[in-house]
Amino acid sequence: MIRALYTAASGMTAQQMNLDNIANNLANSSTTGFQQRRVAFSDMLYQSTTAPGSAATSQTTNASGLQVGLGVRPTSTETIQTQGDFNTTGSPLDMAISGGGFFQILLPNGQTGYSRAGSFRPDAQGVVVTSDGNPLQPSITIPPDATNVTIGNDGTVSVTQPGTTTASQVGQIQLATFVNPGGLNSVGNNLFLATTASGDPIIGNPGGAEGIGTIQQGVLEESNVSVVDQFVQMIVAQRSYESNSRVVKAADEMLQQLNQLSQ
Template sequence: MGSAAMHIARTGLDAQDTRMRVISNNLANVNTTGFKRDRASFETLAYQVVTAAGSASTQETQYATGLNLGTGVRVQGTARINTQGSLQTTGNSLDLALDGDGYFQVQMPGGVLGYTRAGNFARSPEGLLVTGEGYQVMPGITVPEGATSITVGNDGTVSATLAGQAEAAQIGQIQIASFPNSAGLQPMGDNYLVETAASGPANIGIAGIEGRGQIRQGMLEGSNVNIVEELVDMIETQRAYEVNSKMISATDEMLKYVNQNI
């Protein structure tokens, strides 16, 4: 019995340690553009059924509740919280923020499409719209040489004004990807996510239509991490870890007492 209690407390330590790691990552990314906080979800381990509820207690009666002994806890998974981050004005014409649902598309190495909420884009030497790592924003948009200004509409329409011209000419349109289950996207680091079987296929379309967010030029979406909430969760996790640690110590004292006195 004592060893079983120790094992259960150990699973509690492991689970709380994992939760603390999730909280730590959230706090570390409090200033990361477009970052979405994660939440650790817990689930019970298998139960040992000693007496099943409803089984016969006598020839005429049944147990009303039964006896079930739990074996601990584990982290079932992490859920990404996709609430909107605050929009921060930068004044940079190539900084784009999504106000609402959806993701920018990026051509990653190996031909894989990545998806991101971080719209801090730049212009490559060839005039292509790219990310900070040099990955091309899809569909590809080339800014003409000599363009004096670039305008991006709320629907993703990109226009450029050339030297000597009074009116801007449309040079492309940024399309937005949405997913049936965006929480199922796989994070790859560097602010990128990739499609999985759980996320479902990407639904590509124009910003502001069919539930997709609108594009805001000259702005960036900040992280949705709330420092106060994360600190409260951190304290709660720390206390839970301490309680599980004390459970191991208490069980060890009980076993020591039995060994010395029985």
């Protein structure tokens, strides 16, 4: 009976983490470039009274055995790599990636962060940076007298300046892809860091190498969170938590009856 208490408690703990993850998804349902996460679970150890395949007699074996599981545990939070909806802003330095890939962002500590959020602005020197002031890599500088900024699907950045009728190229946006993007480390501020699980970044021009998407100018990628789906998952998590709590209550009542027998 004590085993049932701990097994049900593990289910309640797992669903509590599941609800925490759902809450984070819902909180970021309006975050540009956010990709929702899903909690993955696995069963825990099994107590074997009779092992499958063990000898039943000198000539026969047990076909299935007798095993009782000891609960569940969360194993990982998987990033759902699906395309979010596009929102047209008209801002020349707002960009969305149509397909796979990440923008490369130079962080203050010298590391390179990776992001799907394409809301960029020029700083005081004209360098294209994020809202936190971290520059896009490779670095691109917009001339202060530029009258028009054009970003092609292949990532070429061109500007038109006073006194000229033709556009001149001032930079080339490059995107990064990973063999296992689910292995990236989320560090907040719409940024990921590469890990040994994700592998090294594969750098290329938009639309060039296989798996690298194209750039859409004047557009932002919205979060890929489906609010309706998350509410459904929240109800499922709540009902699962409630079911496990009832198991705890039932085990407690059975233990109580055992205690009364000894009185």
